[in-house]
Amino acid sequence: MANEENLKPQNKRTKSEQREIAKMGGIASGKARRKKANLKKALNTILTAEATHKTAAVLESLGFENTNEMAIMLSLTQQALKGNVRAIELINKMATSEKDELDRKEQKARIKQLELSNKAAAEDTAVNDEQIIIVDEWQEDEVETDG
Numbered sequence: 413m414a415n416e417e418n419l420k421p422q423n424k425r426t427k428s429e430q431r432e433i434a435k436m437g438g439i440a441s442g443k444a445r446r447k448k449a450n451l452k453k454a455l456n457t458i459l460t461a462e463a464t465h466k467t468a469a470v471l472e473s474l475g476f477e478n479t480n481e482m483a484i485m486l487s488l489t490q491q492a493l494k495g496n497v498r499a500i501e502l503i504n505k506m507a508t509s510e511k512d513e514l515d516r517k518e519q520k521a522r523i524k525q526l527e528l529s530n531k532a533a534a535e536d537t538a539v540n541d542e543q544i545i546i547v548d549e550w551q552e553d554e555v556e557t558d559g
Contacts (some may be wrong), residue, residue, distance in 0.1 A: 459484075
């Protein structure tokens, strides 16, 4: 590469250079996250908007909501019925989809709770190294008298 000699590893840079590079990376990451969130909001707005008049009539006759999301699902189903293998795969994936993000978070929380309760139970049943004395008969203590 032409510029390979210009590349300098992070561990060869000063602390202030490393900090500045990390700061630029953090700013770029924030911009990318905001952009992705804005695109997601825009897509959600478009999907929940009303479908065109022609499609709306078909959706309403079938008893579905009049949204672009439902229009897309109807179109996808029509493509699958025509033999579009990719549409069939997508419908199958959506119909048999695994857990969504909230289900995964709930499962992780339950696992964490079980781990904590198991850890607490293990600590409660820890073996005590103290010597245990078993007494068959209890002897009365002799009372000493000053005489």
